[in-house]
Amino acid sequence: GLFKDALRRLAYLSEGFAEKSGLDPQTLLGHSWWNLARAGAEADWDALRAALDARQPFHDVVIRYPTDGGDSLHISISGVPVAAEDGLTVYRGLGKDVSVRERAAAALRGSEERFRRIMDTGRDGILMTDAEGRISFANRRVAAMLGYEETELTGLPMDSLMHDTPLQPDAAGGAQDGSAGVALRRKDGTSLLAMQTTYPVHGKDGQHAGTLAIVTDITSFKQREERVQQLAVLAAQKSEAERASAAKSRFMAAVSHDLRQPMHVLGLFLEDLKSAPLPPQARPLVEHMES
Numbered sequence: 001g002l003f004k005d006a007l008r009r010l011a012y013l014s015e016g017f018a019e020k021s022g023l024d025p026q027t028l029l030g031h032s033w034w035n036l037a038r039a040g041a042e043a044d045w046d047a048l049r050a051a052l053d054a055r056q057p058f059h060d061v062v063i064r065y066p067t068d069g070g071d072s073l074h075i076s077i078s079g080v081p082v083a084a085e086d087g088l089t090v091y092r093g094l095g096k097d098v099s100v101r102e103r104a105a106a107a108l109r110g111s112e113e114r115f116r117r118i119m120d121t122g123r124d125g126i127l128m129t130d131a132e133g134r135i136s137f138a139n140r141r142v143a144a145m146l147g148y149e150e151t152e153l154t155g156l157p158m159d160s161l162m163h164d165t166p167l168q169p170d171a172a173g174g175a176q177d178g179s180a181g182v183a184l185r186r187k188d189g190t191s192l193l194a195m196q197t198t199y200p201v202h203g204k205d206g207q208h209a210g211t212l213a214i215v216t217d218i219t220s221f222k223q224r225e226e227r228v229q230q231l232a233v234l235a236a237q238k239s240e241a242e243r244a245s246a247a248k249s250r251f252m253a254a255v256s257h258d259l260r261q262p263m264h265v266l267g268l269f270l271e272d273l274k275s276a277p278l279p280p281q282a283r284p285l286v287e288h289m290e291s
Contacts, residue, residue, distance in 0.1 A: 063076075127213040134157055135156050145194075147186045
């Protein structure tokens with residue numbers, strides 16, 4: 001294509017471009033590219049105008065043009081300034097049909113979006129790292145666990161999320177399936193107790209390409225476990241206190257029984273003394289003993 005006036009109107013279109021694009025040259029000749037917007041075409045017109053105003057080359061500007069069949073035609077145009085006439089810059093450009101490429105890109109974006117929705121609806125956190133151990137993907141769940149935005153996690157070394165203080169062996173022991181208890185560092189510096197299961201990821205050449213990590217928050221489970229342990233200790237202490245109290249009661253009952261018999265005999269003896277003829281000076285002593 002060739003255009004050379006101040007309004008950037010096209011002066012020439014090759015037959016090959018018209019044939020491959022399916023556009024009628026008459027709809028473009030004598031008009032600028034953005035004239036297609038009247039027919040519903042979409043493109044980054046501002047970027048194209050800015051390049052032309054600055055007399056700079058432009059590359060791979062994609063114009064999405066609706067067709068009668070319901071699909072869209074995607075045309076990629078590129079151009080370079082080649083000459084100047086009467087103070088105006090003449091551009092020579094190329095255009096090609098990139099509909100297949102754009103549809104494949106749209107399908108890939110849709111696939112990636114579906115993949116992310118699936119990853120985000122899970123209850124577990126999901127992290128993926130590259131071969132260097134840097135996070136390449138983080139789902140919404142793990143970002144919420146750690147207090148980050150998803151984009152903030154991308155590019156971070158996985159090791160930077162590991163807390164300096166490791167879990168005790170009995171805090172979340174390793175499982176037979178390769179899972180292990182880890183202490184992850186949240187953005188605010190606090191610890192997250194988690195069960196982490198890792199799977200190696202290999203490339204097409206069989207070489208290590210990264211790691212997939214499934215992260216399950218076990219903080220609430222650990223808190224419940226600690227609470228159960230505390231209740232068990234309290235129950236044992238209560239049982240011991242009740243046992244000691246029962247033993248004390250039995251001891252006091254035995255002592256009371258053993259003391260009651262001599263006291264009863266002493267009472268009978270005092271009654272006999274009171275009825276016996278005693279010297280006057282002995283009477284106060286008997287009364288004192290009775291009291």
